[in-house]
Amino acid sequence: ARYLKAFAEVLSRIQRALKGSGPDAFPIRMVIAGGAALHLLTGARVSEDVDAVFSTRVLFNEEIEVSYRDPDGRARLLYLDRNYNDTLGLLHEDAHADARPVDISGIDKKLIDVRVLAPIDLAVSKLSRFSDQDREDILLLAREGLIDSASLRKRSEQALAGYVGDLSSVRNSIAIACRLIESAQPPGRR
DSSP: OHHHHHHHHHHHHHHHHHTTSOGGGOSEEEEEEHHHHHHHHHSOOOOSEEEEEESSOOOOSSOOEEEEEOTTSOEEEEEEOTTOOSSSSOOOTTHHHHOEEOOOTTOOTTTEEEEEOOHHHHHHHTTTTOOHHHHHHHHHHHHTTSOOHHHHHHHHHHHHTTOOSOOHHHHHHHHHHHHHHHHHSOGGGO
16 A cells, blocks of 8 residues: 555656646557566565656656655665656557556546556566566466467567567567466466
C-alpha cells in the first residue's frame, strides 16, 4: 500500500508538470513497464524506478521522485526513470495499443491515460536483457497464471519480426524462458 501511494504521488507530480501544456496535447498516454508494471499486475516486488513511455515527447524541469517508508520502516525512493527507453529491447509492435488501463487515485484520465503493459508484453520486454531478475519476473507472471510458454513464444517471435541485428541471443532467451515456464507449471496449464 505504501508503494502504491508513492507511485500515485509520482504520477500526480507528472500530472502537475504537464498541466501547462496546450489542451490539444491531452490526454497523454503513459505506458508503465518494468518492475512498477509487475507490481501493478501482481502486487509482488517493488521497484525503485518507474519505467514509462509517453505518447508524446515530454520535458520535465526537475527530477520526479517521492520518498516513502517500506513496510519494514526503511526509507525508500521511487522516481520516474527519465532515461528509460523501450526501443532498444524486445517489444511487440502492438504492446502500447494492448496496454491495460490503470485507475490511479487523483489522476485525471483527461490529462493522463495511465496504462500498464499486458502481462505477455511485460514478459517479452524482459527477454532482451534476461537477467536473473527478469527470469524471476517471467516465472512470477507464469505462476500467477498471467502468461504461458506457448503465448510467450508466439508473441516474442512476432515481436522479433520487426527487429534487426543479431537475434540469436534473444532467440536463446525465448527458448530458456519457455522451458522455465513449462517446468514451473502443472502439466495441464502449459
